[in-house]
Amino acid sequence: MTAAPSLASRAMANDIGDAHWLPFTAMRQFRSNPMMFLAAEGMHYTSADGRRILDGMAGLWCVNAGHGQPRIVEAIREAAGRLDFVSSFKMTHPATFELAGRLAGIAPEGFGRVFFTNSGSEAVDSALKIARGYHRARGDAGRTKFIGRAKGYHGMGFGGLSVGGIGRHKRDFGPLLPDVAHLSLPYDRASMGFSRGQPDAGAHYADELESLLQINDPATVAAVIVEPVIGSGGVYPPPKEYLERLRSICSRHGILLIFDEVITGFGRLGTAFAAQALRVTPDLITCAKGMTNGAVPMGGVLIRDFIFDAFMAGPPEAIELFHGYTYSGHPLACAAGLAALDVYEELRLFERTAVIATTWQEALHSLRDEPHIADIRNIGLLGVVELAARKGEPGARGASCAQSCYDNGVLVRASGDLIVLSPPLIIDEEQIAQIVDSIRSAVRQMN
């Protein structure tokens, strides 16, 4: 149970000082109208002005089982009191092996090893390094290039930023990793707009990989990295057969395929990982967010056995991977991760998601004929309502829609003119209707 916010904490929220520089935030605008939350439980936040706000984003794509799950809260408490910290460099504690084993158990067949990080960004950079290290361990050190994709989001480390495909994120920070190429976005509004789930058209976009490999000698490419469903870049489900084709091209050329499942992992598509729902098996899977239900920062790389085995060929006393983070496998994160997996299982949350995703799809697409709607895309419990930009004011409609929803007690995320949705997987039909109705009423009032 979440404690009700005290009067003192509410008063504090009104006098917050100005020391904190928030990520991805227009700071001066934020100061004039700070959005603050004091507590959360289940599907709702409590805002600083005492309102219950329905969470349409699972925090930031992470609180899959809803907020304040008592079992997770208790596990963190217990771990903090018992073992506050132990390094994972040359030592560890039992929960790291237990959690890794549980993750391997729900991963696609053959992913027998897990490397722990503290975030999705670190998971991505770790996966890129493991990919290069794998080739080198096999005597193929010339394979160093990476291929990402337009609109891909792989976190904010220099590696993830380099393979990412959102130009604005990179503009101020170059130069990035050399030798990175990008596939284009597999999307064409005319043939794929308003698709329900995976678009029927668009598999041919995967053939671009062959073209890129004609320019970038395939024998120099270490890995292709994609989100199975593009998330932060705008929720683009993969066209049918697209990922299958990427998979077979990578296999043909000895290139590793990395699925970045930081958003899609832990049930979002109705299976533990999107790889299972979409029936395509990559070589490395990055994950984070739902790994602990968002309760403690944690990420990881799930690794296929043949990759791990390649690292194990040297002398047994030699360190195989010169890489890691102080907090890799932190006791609080492991406790939260184990409890989160228990909760997901107990609630049969992934199976439930597969069922309620149909209601979600129909509700979202009921907005199709409302004003300013340019496209609607969905898969699992992910969705986006794309608004047509107002002439000369890109992003204005998105911001206005998100504000209006918030005023009506619903938290959605505006990314330019996209209204991005990713509710906790415990959402019910009434709450789905509340999200969709708040968007409906916002776009009806908007010019």
Ligand SMILES: Cc1ncc(COP(=O)(O)O)c(C=O)c1O
């Ligand atoms: C697909 C994907 N990869 C990586 C990241 C980065 O994760 P983090 O913010 O935990 O570093 C994100 C974050 O949203 C993501 O969506």
